[in-house]
Amino acid sequence: MYRRLLDPFEELHRMQEWMNRAFGESGPIAPGRLLPSGTREEAMEAVTPSMDLQDTEDKILVTADVPGVDKGDVTVNVRGDMLEITAEKKEEKEEKGEGYIRRERGYSGFYRRIPLPAEVDPGKVDATLKDGVLRIEMTKTAPSEAKKIEVK
Numbered sequence: 001m002y003r004r005l006l007d008p009f010e011e012l013h014r015m016q017e018w019m020n021r022a023f024g025e026s027g028p029i030a031p032g033r034l035l036p037s038g039t040r041e042e043a044m045e046a047v048t049p050s051m052d053l054q055d056t057e058d059k060i061l062v063t064a065d066v067p068g069v070d071k072g073d074v075t076v077n078v079r080g081d082m083l084e085i086t087a088e089k090k091e092e093k094e095e096k097g098e099g100y101i102r103r104e105r106g107y108s109g110f111y112r113r114i115p116l117p118a119e120v121d122p123g124k125v126d127a128t129l130k131d132g133v134l135r136i137e138m139t140k141t142a143p144s145e146a147k148k149i150e151v152k
Helices: 010-023 040-047
Strands: 051-055 059-065 074-079 082-097 100-115 120-130 133-140
Touching: 051 100, 074 120, 074 133, 082 133
Parallel strands: none
Antiparallel strands: 051 059, 059 133, 074 082, 082 100, 120 133
16 A cells, blocks of 8 residues: 555556546457557558559559549659559538538548559559549560679
8 A cells, every 4th residue: 555655657547547437448448558559550551542563574553442532633653663642632511500500621641652563664654543443554664684884
């Protein structure tokens, strides 16, 4: 008992016990924790769309899930062996009723830079968006031959 009185974290322990009782020991708060479990990377995965990359003999195909995004809100850039995809979605709602006006605004977006397994020809890139799936087809450039340099 005497040791507990000298514990500098006693208030935190009591607050944690109170939060566990208030929210229960299930749901987003794990037992024994004040904050939801998970890392920042896991939280980012939840908002980053899933992507697939296929490397064939002469092409690279990338598909990305971007539900609810219009094709005018997606930007695709290719530089050498790097692919950059940017998408953003803005939403505004207004509801008027008797004696009130409710406005909501939302924004979501993402940026992803992906290293490609080979250099591609920027002039031969085709990107299409249909039913929330972005499909990017890129033609590989011919591999350049290494040139031996004579040392003088």
